[in-house]
Amino acid sequence: MAAVIAATGVVKTFGEGRAARRVLDGAALHVQPGEVVAILGRSGTGKSTMLNLVGGLDRPDAGTITVAGEPVTGVSERALSRLRRTHIGFIFQFFHLLPELSGEANVLLAGRVRGAAPDAAERGQALIDRLGLRGVARSLPHQLSGGEQQRFAIARALVNDPPVLLADEPTGNLDTRAGAEVLRLLRAGAEEGRAVVMVTHESAAADIADRVLTLRDGRLIP
Numbered sequence: 001m002a003a004v005i006a007a008t009g010v011v012k013t014f015g016e017g018r019a020a021r022r023v024l025d026g027a028a029l030h031v032q033p034g035e036v037v038a039i040l041g042r043s044g045t046g047k048s049t050m051l052n053l054v055g056g057l058d059r060p061d062a063g064t065i066t067v068a069g070e071p072v073t074g075v076s077e078r079a080l081s082r083l084r085r086t087h088i089g090f091i092f093q094f095f096h097l098l099p100e101l102s103g104e105a106n107v108l109l110a111g112r113v114r115g116a117a118p119d120a121a122e123r124g125q126a127l128i129d130r131l132g133l134r135g136v137a138r139s140l141p142h143q144l145s146g147g148e149q150q151r152f153a154i155a156r157a158l159v160n161d162p163p164v165l166l167a168d169e170p171t172g173n174l175d176t177r178a179g180a181e182v183l184r185l186l187r188a189g190a191e192e193g194r195a196v197v198m199v200t201h202e203s204a205a206a207d208i209a210d211r212v213l214t215l216r217d218g219r220l221i222p
């Protein structure tokens with residue numbers, strides 16, 4: 001089966017001259033549909049950097065990355081932005097919901113971008129129901145618990161039915177119970193055929209993964 005995420009030879013350096021630090025040095029990552037991959041590693045080893053490069057939030061110095069067969073590297077900012085909106089759902093530790101919009105509006109807005117799935121509005125409403133958020137749909141993010149905010153963020157990430165979900169410490173700011181629910185939802189996202197990559201420090205998160213990779217010396221190793 002073709003990998004949904006295919007990254008090879010990824011190099012990323014931050015800083016210049018003597019301060020330059022090669023954070024990624026030939027990193028590779030291949031993820032199949034339906035697979036959950038957890039990325040572990042010590043602080044500062046480049047886990048978030050790798051996730052951001054795969055998601056087209058940043059560009060590598062060298063290497064090739066494709067998502068669902070489409071190039072993430074060597075493409076225009078416009079093409080990259082379309083790919084991010086339609087092919088990738090992002091989930092972050094601090095949720096990143098727009099603070100002035102209700103949870104529901106955050107989800108629906110993501111379904112109204114150019115290139116969004118035609119049934120995104122219905123999907124958004126169905127996700128709000130399925131994730132148990134109907135009763136708080138009109139609340140603003142600051143009126144919601146962390147677990148509720150992260151569930152809205154997951155609904156937002158799923159609204160365009162992307163083939164890839166990227167989660168950076170998705171349970172890092174949640175209590176055990178809310179964290180377990182988020183992990184269950186990520187797992188369910190994979191069961192629906194998505195490739196899921198999660199950066200985590202938490203063993204409970206790694207436990208739901210099909211594969212665990214460790215970032216060390218600029219590479220991802222089994």
Ligand SMILES: Nc1ncnc2c1ncn2[C@@H]1O[C@H](COP(=O)(O)OP(=O)(O)OP(=O)(O)O)[C@@H](O)[C@H]1O
Pocket residue numbers: 014015023041042043044045046047048049050
């Ligand atoms: N935009 C940037 N500019 C300069 N340095 C950066 C930038 N982004 C990351 N770095 C550096 O690259 C290294 C890797 O950062 P990254 O956030 O990828 O690590 P991480 O493994 O996710 O760490 P943590 O587990 O602490 O979140 C760090 O030394 C960080 O300071």
